[in-house]
Amino acid sequence: MTLQSLETKPTLQMKNVSKQFILHLQHSTVLTVLQNFNLSLYQGECVRLCGPSGAGKSTVLKLAYGNYRASSGEILLRHSKEQCVDMVNASARSVLNLRSHSMAYVSQFLRVIPRVSAIDIVAEPLLENGMASITPEHAREEAAHWLKLLRIPESLWHLPPATFSGGEQQRINLARSFIKPRPLLLLDEPTASLDPANTETVVDMIVQARNKGIAILGIFHDDSVANEVVSRNVSMPPLRTHL
Amino acid sequence: MMDTDATLPLMRVAGLSCAYGARNAVYDISFDLWPGEVLAIVGESGSGKTTLLNALAARHEPSAGHVFFDLRNHGLHDVYGMSEAQRLMLARTDWGFVHQNAADGLRMNVSAGANVCERLMALGHRHYGKLREQAIDWLERVEIHPDRIDDRPHTFSGGMRQRLQIARNLITQPRLVFMDEPTSGLDVSVQAKLLDMLRTLTRQMNLAAIIVTHDLAVARLIAQRMMVMQNGQAVEAGLTDQVLDDPQHPYTQLLVSSVLQP
Numbered sequence: 001m002t003l004q005s006l007e008t009k010p011t012l013q014m015k016n017v018s019k020q021f022i023l024h025l026q027h028s029t030v031l032t033v034l035q036n037f038n039l040s041l042y043q044g045e046c047v048r049l050c051g052p053s054g055a056g057k058s059t060v061l062k063l064a065y066g067n068y069r070a071s072s073g074e075i076l077l078r079h080s081k082e083q084c085v086d087m088v089n090a091s092a093r094s095v096l097n098l099r100s101h102s103m104a105y106v107s108q109f110l111r112v113i114p115r116v117s118a119i120d121i122v123a124e125p126l127l128e129n130g131m132a133s134i135t136p137e138h139a140r141e142e143a144a145h146w147l148k149l150l151r152i153p154e155s156l157w158h159l160p161p162a163t164f165s166g167g168e169q170q171r172i173n174l175a176r177s178f179i180k181p182r183p184l185l186l187l188d189e190p191t192a193s194l195d196p197a198n199t200e201t202v203v204d205m206i207v208q209a210r211n212k213g214i215a216i217l218g219i220f221h222d223d224s225v226a227n228e229v230v231s232r233n234v235s236m237p238p239l240r241t242h243l
Numbered sequence: 244m245m246d247t248d249a250t251l252p253l254m255r256v257a258g259l260s261c262a263y264g265a266r267n268a269v270y271d272i273s274f275d276l277w278p279g280e281v282l283a284i285v286g287e288s289g290s291g292k293t294t295l296l297n298a299l300a301a302r303h304e305p306s307a308g309h310v311f312f313d314l315r316n317h318g319l320h321d322v323y324g325m326s327e328a329q330r331l332m333l334a335r336t337d338w339g340f341v342h343q344n345a346a347d348g349l350r351m352n353v354s355a356g357a358n359v360c361e362r363l364m365a366l367g368h369r370h371y372g373k374l375r376e377q378a379i380d381w382l383e384r385v386e387i388h389p390d391r392i393d394d395r396p397h398t399f400s401g402g403m404r405q406r407l408q409i410a411r412n413l414i415t416q417p418r419l420v421f422m423d424e425p426t427s428g429l430d431v432s433v434q435a436k437l438l439d440m441l442r443t444l445t446r447q448m449n450l451a452a453i454i455v456t457h458d459l460a461v462a463r464l465i466a467q468r469m470m471v472m473q474n475g476q477a478v479e480a481g482l483t484d485q486v487l488d489d490p491q492h493p494y495t496q497l498l499v500s501s502v503l504q505p
Contacts, residue, residue, distance in 0.1 A: 024493035025500060066482060068489040092468050092482045093277055113442070113464060114435035128446060 009078065011184050011215035012041040012064060017073030017088075019059055034059050035239055037073070039217075043183065046206065046216040046229050051236030057219045060236075061186045063087070064217065065105045066095040077102060077184065100128060103184040104177040108192060110169040112162045118172055119143045119157040125180040146175035149205075151198060166193040178205055185209060187218035191225050203228050251313050253278045253419060253451050254299070259308035261294050261475075268294040270475045271308070278418065279449040283456055283466035283483065285498070291475035292455040293423055299453060300340055300421045301330050312337075312419075335362050339412030339420035343427060345404035348411070349396045355382065355407055356392040362415045381410040385440060402433035406440065413444060422454040426461055438464050459502055463487060471495045 019034040034056035041047055049057040062068040063075060066087050075087035079102045085094055099105075104125075113121065122143035126134050134142075147157055150171040156164065161172050170193050177185070190206070191199045199222075206229045210216055220226040252275035261269040269291045276282055284292045297303035299310055301322045311319040312333065322330060334340070342348035349358050356378040360368075368374055379389045385406035387399075396404050405425060412420060425441070426434040442465050445452055456462055462469050462483055469487070470480040471494065479492040490496045 021489075022491075024496050062488070067484055069481075069485060069491070092480075093275075093280070095482055095485075096280075096467055113439070115439040 008042055009081075010040040010076075011043050011078050012039070012217065013074070013076040013084075014039040014060070014064070015074040015076070017060075017063060017075060018071050019056070019063060019068060020071045032239060034063070034237075036237055038237075039234055041184075041215045041217055043213045043215045044210060045231045046210045046218060048226050048230040048233050049217065049219050049236060050233050055236035055239070057236060058188055061105065061188055061217065061219070064184075065099070065103065065186055066090065067105075100125075102182055103186065104180065104182045105186040106173050106177045106188060106190050108170070108188050110161060110173045112160060112169075114160065114162070116160055117158045118152065118161045118164070119147065121161065121172060122146060122175045122179055125176060142179055143175065146179050147172075150175055150201060167195065167198065170194060171198060174202060174205070178209070181209065181212070181214060183214060185214050185216045185218075187216060187220075189219050189221050191220075191222060199225060251319060252276055253280075253313050255309075255311040255319055256299065257309045257311070259295070259298055259305050259310060261291075261298050261303060262306040267306075267475050269298060269305070272470075272477055273308075274470065274477075274480065276419070276451055276453065278451055279445070280468060281445055281452045281454065281466040282468045282470060283454050283462035284470050284472060285456055285459060285462055286472035287457065287498075290472040292457075292472055294475075295472070296421055296423055296453065296455045300338065301334065302340075335365055336415050337418050339409075339415075339417045341405075341408050341412055341420060341422040341425050343424040345396070345401070345408045348408045349404060351397050352395060354393045354395055355387065355399070358396060358407060359410050359414055361411065366415070377414060381414050382407075384444070385410045386436070400433075402429050402437060405429065405437055409437075409440070409444070413448070413450075416448065418449075418451060420450060420452045422452060424456055425454065426456070426458070434461075441465055459487060459498065471498065 014037055017034060017037045021031040021033065023029045023031060037060060049060055051057055059068060063070050064087065070088045073088065076084040077087055077098060078084050079098055085098060119140055123139035126139040126142060127136060152168060152171055161169055174190060191202050194202060203225055206216065220230065254276040256272055256274050259269060259272040260267055272295060284295060286292050294303060298305045304323060310322045312322050314320050340348065356375060359378040359381050360374045363374060363377065378392060382389050382392060387403055387406055396407055399407060426437055429437065438461060444450060454466060466483050469483040470477050471486065471492065473494045479486055479490065479495045486495060487499055490499045
């Protein structure tokens, strides 16, 4: 299932990527969180980032999504058959474009927006940047489908999720990403606060996405989840802290 | 490279500086703004944010540099190279300007309805029934009850005045709105309502906006892009979440680390 024909080009390629934080307010302390990371991720596979906490797993996802800026290296993200964009020096406009069309990211925490209901938060990716190809009503129907699948009680759909439980918020986050499938999916512990039934649903969703050819890069705490969804493991490189 | 949807930016700013005597209040600012993008300009008071906003909106002649705007069907034009009449037309149609103090952006002595319709009337719309219909539609869109259409804004609360100011600006379907601290004088709950409304309207109308704010949470909520100003210069610019989560410049790190987490 993860057989890659020789012509297949990677969806995401990271070459010698390093990330340092320079803490200007703490005597310019340099904090190295990732060193010389390499990865090629192809469509239809699910790669698990393996390593102890603090090894830079979440950093890799944030670098790929353009939330962190790499200190050195290349992060090539495919946005068409022929073209890649290097996230390391991409313009804000092109990163926004890539996020809208080429990649989705499920973080561990939902960023709630005051007054906006759960169903509208989930529907939002379908309606962003003034794309009038879908009506708000249709987008809400689509959102309802995902909310139902993820067992969010209908009585909560029209409430802002600020007061929802951790597990409910995580499912809102998942619904919001899965509603608009994009070629690259970044998952940061997607089942961390879910009960067994919902975990099973999310496992099915991930497997289906992978079978559809989406390239998935994830952090999975739970080995039983990983066993069902992961097709390849990648170990984090060791950090040389004292140079 | 990815700039496939639109071929021209809506606004291009090149080397813009504003001097008061020998002192530069704004120095060498350059950026492109694309249709539908919301850009937040953040920084402390005195950093030059408001001067920059006024220079961008053709309200303060710069001492150097250019501001180009994409006129419908005519491409990028230097706004300071236009005639006064052209600039006025732009300010009444394709641009909006929302003031920090609503009283500066409203006519306090005429009705809410007349405030909302003023731009249309200046463009020659005269049909009373149609104007009133549009005024009611816009009052509803900014969540002001149409019953209040004949009331004067001085009877309105701060939040309502600010929403009225927004309706008054958006009625001509502008493509770019300038906002100077639009939420700063409001209670937190009123602020949330206004921000949610701005998010929705900018998305629905594919409206670009340049918002001056000192509030990083406001920037996070409504702006995709952010520029950080210190002493008149842009010390950092980028995607809002990237600048806030991975600030590079010492001043941005100071700003981000100074925010109180409730």
